[in-house]
Amino acid sequence: MKHLIAPSVLSADFANLQRDIEMINSSAADWFHVDVMDGVFVPNISFGFPVMEAINKYATKPLDVHLMIVNPDQYIERFAAAGAAVITVHYEACVHLHRTVQAIHAAGCKAGVALNPHTPVALLKDILADLDLVLVMSVNPGFGGQKFIPNTLNKLRELKAMALQINPDLIIEVDGGVGIHNLEDLIDAGAMAFVAGSAIFAAPDPKEMISELKNLKTGTLNI
Ligand code: DX5
Numbered sequence: 639m640k641h642l643i644a645p646s647v648l649s650a651d652f653a654n655l656q657r658d659i660e661m662i663n664s665s666a667a668d669w670f671h672v673d674v675m676d677g678v679f680v681p682n683i684s685f686g687f688p689v690m691e692a693i694n695k696y697a698t699k700p701l702d703v704h705l706m707i708v709n710p711d712q713y714i715e716r717f718a719a720a721g722a723a724v725i726t727v728h729y730e731a732c733v734h735l736h737r738t739v740q741a742i743h744a745a746g747c748k749a750g751v752a753l754n755p756h757t758p759v760a761l762l763k764d765i766l767a768d769l770d771l772v773l774v775m776s777v778n779p780g781f782g783g784q785k786f787i788p789n790t791l792n793k794l795r796e797l798k799a800m801a802l803q804i805n806p807d808l809i810i811e812v813d814g815g816v817g818i819h820n821l822e823d824l825i826d827a828g829a830m831a832f833v834a835g836s837a838i839f840a841a842p843d844p845k846e847m848i849s850e851l852k853n854l855k856t857g858t859l860n861i
């Protein structure tokens with residue numbers, strides 16, 4: 639399987655959202671990455687259901703929804719109804735994570751768990767078999783355009799080794815400060831899905847940048 643590129647809509651021009659969605663539709667991207675922030679779990683507020691429904695109206699690729707919110711359980715069904723294909727919740731925001739993952743599956747979505755930079759991957763050992771995806775945060779969540787945290791590479795290698803033992807089909811995704819400069823190292827460390835916001839939308843030609851990210855390392859991943 640070739641690696642997946644998930645442009646983060648957070649970096650799009652919200653006054654021209656339909657234009658930017660159609661750019662992603664016609665690009666080499668695989669998913670739309672949709673960052674929902676509540677101003678409580680993270681020190682920023684992004685958008686909620688009305689904007690997500692607008693994205694879903696035009697997007698022709700799966701919506702990869704990253705919930706940076708407390709108590710996500712109460713909104714799982716609404717995010718599924720708003721078009722989510724993948725719902726990722728934060729490990730740090732879920733007291734009953736197994737129950738939350740079950741609720742995501744019951745809503746018909748793939749279930750992901752995100753880890754903040756300080757959260758060890760070993761904490762996922764007993765839930766890894768139940769997950770479709772793990773999102774390794776390579777910045778502190780809340781804002782686009784931050785600098786990649788290098789220790790992420792160690793976490794990816796450790797997670798990849800765990801996944802080979804427990805859940806070989808697991809999708810390992812990385813989010814924050816990802817771009818053409820570090821993509822190859824991230825692939826080598828075991829990641830297979832890549833969120834990119836500023837690297838794409840600040841590029842002179844965002845669609846061309848998506849192609850470059852998608853085609854950087856040809857061949858197939860051993861996943
Ligand atoms: C950060 C978000 C990211 C963000 C990535 O909290 O989860 O998805 O949009 O933006 P860049 O690629 O600019 O770091």
Ligand code: ZN
Nearest residue numbers: 673704813833
């Ligand atoms: Zn994200």
